[in-house]
Amino acid sequence: MKQEQSIIPIDVGQLIGSVEQCRNEGYRLAQIGCTKVGDNSFEVNYSFDKDYVLRNLRITVTAETEVPSITGMYWGAFVYENEMHDLFGIQVKGINIDFKGTFIQTAIKYPFGVTVTKGEKP
Amino acid sequence: MTKQIIVPFGPQHPVLPEPIHLDLVLEDERVVDAIPSIGYIHRGFEKLVEKREFTEYVYIAERTCGICSFIHGATYCQGIEQIMNIEVPERADYLRTIWSEYSRLHSHLLWLGCFADSFGFENLFMAAWRIRERILDVFEQTTGGRVIQGSCKIGGVRRDIANDKLTGMSRDLDSIQKEIEELTTVFLNDDTVRHRTRNIGVLSRDDAYHLGAVGPTARGSGVAIDLRKTGYGAYDRLNVPVITDSCGDCYSRCYVRCKELFTSIDLIQQAITEIPDGPIDVKVTGSPNGEYFMRAEQPRGELVHYLKGNGTKFLVRSRIRTPTLTNIPPLVKMLQGCELADVPVIVLSIDPCISCTER
Amino acid sequence: MTYLAKSPWIVHYDGSSCNGCDIEVLAALTPIYDVERFGIVNTGNPKHADIFLVTGSVNEKNREIVKNTYDQMPEPKVVVAIGICAATGGIFRECYNVMGGIDKVIPVDVYVPGCAARPESIIDGVVQALGILEAKRKAMNENAGAAAKPAGDAR
Amino acid sequence: MIPEPWAPVVNAVIYLLLAPVVGGLIAGIDRKVTARMQGRVGPPLLQPFYDVGKLFEKENLVVTTTQNFYVLSYLVFMAVSGALFFSGGDMLLVIFAFTLSHIFLVLGAYASYSPYSHVGAERELIQIIAYEPMIIMTAVGMYMVTTSFYVGTIVQSAIPIVLYLPGVFIGYLIVLTIKLRKSPFDLSTSHHAHQELVKGVTTDFAGPNLAKLEIAHWYEYVFLLGVVYLFFAWNPLLAIAAIIIAYFLEILIDNTTSRVKWQMTLRSAWLVAGTLGIINLGVLYYLRMVVVP
Amino acid sequence: MQIVQLLIYLILFPLIAAVFLLFAKKSVERSWIVKISALAIGVVSLYLLVAGFDKGLITYTISGRIFDLAMLVIELVIAVYLLWLGLRHRKYSVVILVLIQAALLLWFEATYGHTIVELPNNLFFDQFSIIMALIIGIIGSLICVYALGYMETYHEHHKDIADRRGMFFFWMFVFLSAMFGLVFSNNLMWILFFWEITTFCSFILIGYSQTAEATNNAFLALAMNMLGGVAFVAALIYITTIDPSGRLLDLGALINSGYAVAIVPAVLICFAGLTKAAQMPFSSWLVGAMVAPTPVSALLHSSTMVKAGVYIIVRFAPVLTGTTEGMMIAMVGGVTFLLTSCMAISQSNAKKVLAYSTIANLGLVVACAGVGTYNLMWVAILLIIFHAIAKSLLFLCVGTVEHRIGSRDIEDMGGLIERMPKLAIMMFIGMAGMFLAPFGMIISKWAAIEAFIQAPFGLIFIIILAFGGSATLFFWSKWMGKIISVMRHQENLESSIKSEKWTVLWILTGLVVVVALIFPLISSALIEPFIMQIYGHTTRLAEANITIMLLMMGLLIIMPFSMLFQSKTPKMAPPYMGGMTTEGGMRYTGSAGVSRNLVLSNYYLRNYFGEERLFMPGTLACWGLILIAFIMVVGVVL
């Protein structure tokens, strides 16, 4: 059985508005996750759930793009946003609890910012 | 005029089975500030998808966590199956469900033990773990592993359970149920336990929903989220009641888990009755191309495996969002204003699984 | 046999493990296995412990913790690395944040293999560690004697 | 209790020599029974002695050398208070010496300036203030029944003390739970480590220092159970049985309750024990002073 | 030399020294005057002990008409001055009280001035007086010497406060003189006069810094003490109303005159004593008085002046014995002891803790005296002695510490054992003296329990003592723990302390230990004869217990030497911090990468033992008790 889910690509600029809309419609934040999709380019999925229907807002950013924080609408988003910063090197602006890179400390800075294929040492 | 005590709580701390650090700022024993710090277990194995074929990655996915190992493996497999449009044999679905529910039993019993330990009830801890051993025995008898089962694979399961064994398990569950009843009575009725759990770490329904609480943490606050209702595996063919409680304190979360033990036993019994005969796996060919957010109900709550493949044997991304990660913001809220003695109780009330959280 | 071998107290730290070995260590304390039969007590406090059980591998952030915990244990002490992650990094060996086994940070005396290591295996490992503990105590006493003597002579 | 001048001294010496043995055995039985209550086999009976022996074999690891002094003082004064008790001395004096020794323990914990010891020390102090009134009331109750504060006189009294002091006795049992560091009142340190405070007051003691603490606890056990004896002193056999039952009860309570918080500890000790004690003493006082003057 | 000469000398000599000090402008001159006078006073006090301990009660006749007049004039001058000050600072409660008192005095003088015959025994002297004289003469003069150095540093630290040291020492010595006068006077008129002088000294010295807070608290103290003063005057008027010849103004005669006559003045004067001893409804003035320079707190507000309050109650104890009024007064003391001990838990200001502890201990003395059996009387006197020594030591230590670390907050005294080892040990001994066996206060507590149990309704007090005593234990131990905790890398701050301060501190520390060691001697030489003379029988200490106490003290003294015999040097390790790395022992990097300093504070349990929680119930209860006492007195009058 397939679970219902949709992916809506949006611009970074629309992010806050769209998230606000989700919040007003009574969605809860399920997760925020990033995927590296090309050199210096990342997809960020903001997943919202309501009645087991998953709505994903997708923005595509580069490491230089400053992504606005959605912690204003979803207080708990700081865990994901800190993770985004620590693992992918995506700059998030205005996190309510900013760990400044110490949320998940790694031996290599922004480990997911590089792609390693089999056989290579990270 | 505030007189503060700073207690570095963890990461090495006997009450915490897993390392998490809290900077506790106390006034007398009241916690005025509790800032968590994680990352002590971060391994970064999500990145191993770039080095391991997606079929082998099952072994890694199920080592996300040693407590709900099976569910991680199954969720990963189901995600890949969704991308690749593989129909899994019905018996495999049922077996996955049975093992998942055993995992839930195992996890909840383990949690009950640790929870009892967090408020200093050693005997209760021992009692819970004594019952848990019986669940582990079932695991070992059916999969060969006590905590890491390794019985799930893409396209089905690796081992079947003989039908007479299933009947034996069903009988066994009856006696386990009796023991669990005795155990949960203590958790739910004992005055000293209630003293330590009632009105401790209260999370309102609204907070629970908007801070992203999932699983028993959310259900204890009256938010009825249970991903089993989406009907993955064999859950669409079984009757899954959602247990909720409205108080939102540690007691409620404990209550939800206690009652879920019985739900799980009931689900296993249903599954054992209904399980059809047939093959347990299908052959998998090709590589996944596409993406899917596979969500499942782990003992701790909603688990999300986001998988993205590009048609090669190596996935582009596996992103595991575990329930504990999203339960951390509610935890931070709950810890404010509690007592030092409540800290372990509250921390454990969300059933933190740090090794999942940090991956 | 000295008292040391009859009363090994343990402290447990969970490194970057999947939690599997970790709960098996706890399971070893519970009624079915009951390591208290050997006088083993899970003190949870390095200052009281003789045996340091580590599960899981070492990563960037817990390296210091493992080392500090080890340093705070009074001599004689032994380290038991439980599970293959603690021995070599195991299946997560190639992860970017895994430095490898516990022996990268502190000397390990006994490795307990398994994924996850079974409680029986952990008991075996601890029993094996007792012998090493005893040897270490002898060495410590001899060293202390040797160190004290020249100082005494010098005066 | 032979009325020869050396009897008290002999008793004291016997206590000093035997109490650690008896106390250690009690601790061993305690651990064994606890294990059995949890469905386990449990450690050997002599395990506490092995533990202490082991601790003496270990290196002395300290945060500050002053810890050694406090621990030694704790041990010495604990032994002194017990010896005073068993030599038939003044109960109040015994209690004061007993308190003094605990203050040394608390100071030892403070000395290390470690967060866990510190909080442990604060909690230990809360415990002391929780049980202190009840212990004094116990002594006063004994006086009201036997008109003597001297243990030597009390023990020779043919009066069934416990019948006059049932409330005080129950109060004392509650306090005993605190003193034996048993759940629900094992706030400052507990026998099993899984506590928010690690090991509380004893966190930063290691090796021989910890061993001394342990021996001091043994002295303490014997002394505290000795007080239970006094309640039943008119019949030694009954007294021994009472001690065994009381101790078993403590173990059972330990195994059937969770740890409560300090507020609850203070409240239950001051309100429950206090009320029981006060009512009991009040009634006794009324009978003694007013009805039968 | 005749003893009476000694008494007069002790009363007058400080006065002369005071006058000299008023005119000594150079600090060197002042220093010498203070030191020499202190020595002279101390030596004479000691001589008084040697000369008079075996004499028993002796009374002396001083032809005193001229004195009476002088006293009245001085009192009126003070009243006018206070009136002016009260109006200036808009403290109308003070104005009203001054007016009432002055009016009563003038009316009294006008009505009875001619009827009162000259009392034969204006001065008297017994063992209790010796004890009080020793406290005043030795501890008081030591504090004055200490004040020399203290005030110098005080003005270095507080540049904004006008340097009025000449005046300061003037009043300190006037106060000493008044205290001697108070304890040697047998004439209630005289006692009242000296009583008012001490109130006035206290008022002036509390307000020394002339800040708004100091002034307010000075007036608070003044108002409350004047309330007592009014009651005192009322007592005098009542006495003379009964016997216009004023023969009962003789303290001894009054006490021996029996319940019916003595109880009314006794209650009134005890009420005055309660205000002076800062018992519960009036406890706030003593807490407020802590703004005064520390030697003032040590001298006036712990070891001597407030003792005058309990002194007078102890004097009246034989009258109170077995009466409901006495019980009520005792209960005020008991409630005060319990509640202020609890309140001390919630305080972190060292001087406030000391203040509350002082109030509590005075409460205990009041309770003992109020019940007033012979062995409780014994306890009360013992308490006065031990408390005076240990508390003055603690005050002086706190003062010294405050000047070195710039704070009088207990939390800032962490690790004092390293920063000021000698001082920390002194404080340690001082505190041990306050609550640990086998030091003084615990001996008294012990004796109190044994005494209360034989007294009517003593059980109430035993219970109060059990609970209050454990609260006492809590706040002292946590403070003690604070100073002895070893924080690493601290510099030594002791070098700048002046030698005269050291001398004073060492003497006091020695006294704490020595007095605890020789208290059986003190008891048999001074206290027991005194009790004997009043009650006809006296407390006897059990010899075995004394031996054990002495053994314990010996053990306590030799225990620290165990530190010298450590066979191997132990290995040092940082404290357990959950595995976190500590930098330099005190810092660690916590969550969010923030470097945190390890801060450990004591518990204050404000929600349970806070002033705001306990003060009102206590005040109400004590007012209630006092009211009952007054109602009963009114019943007697009618």
Added chain:
Amino acid sequence: MGFFEMTKTALKTVLSRPVTILYPYQPAKKTSLTRGHVVQDGSKCISCSICVKKCPSQAILLNKEAKTWQIDRFRCVVCNSCVDTCPTRCLSMDTQYTAPASVQGVEVFTITYVKPPKPEKKEETKE
């Protein structure tokens, strides 16, 4: 809603026999499926190296020249993957777990398999 809810259980437990398995004196708990350690039958190994490829934690090394098959017990996750995929069933899972050791080492098996006349060596593909 009661005090001492645990009392019954505790008293029952104290009177019944402990559930403890006295492990070193009694045999360990085991089932026929228990995954203990992998053993290799050298006589059946065709050196196909599928096990090497399929091992998720690269614990197996095959040296075709030296004719050795070695396994690092301190890397092996005992997942049964090699056993499942071995075409000749030369690998099997023993129920006895690997004993603890003070030094890590690899366990070396010699391959004694003699190629049958028809040499067949094909590179295994993932499909």
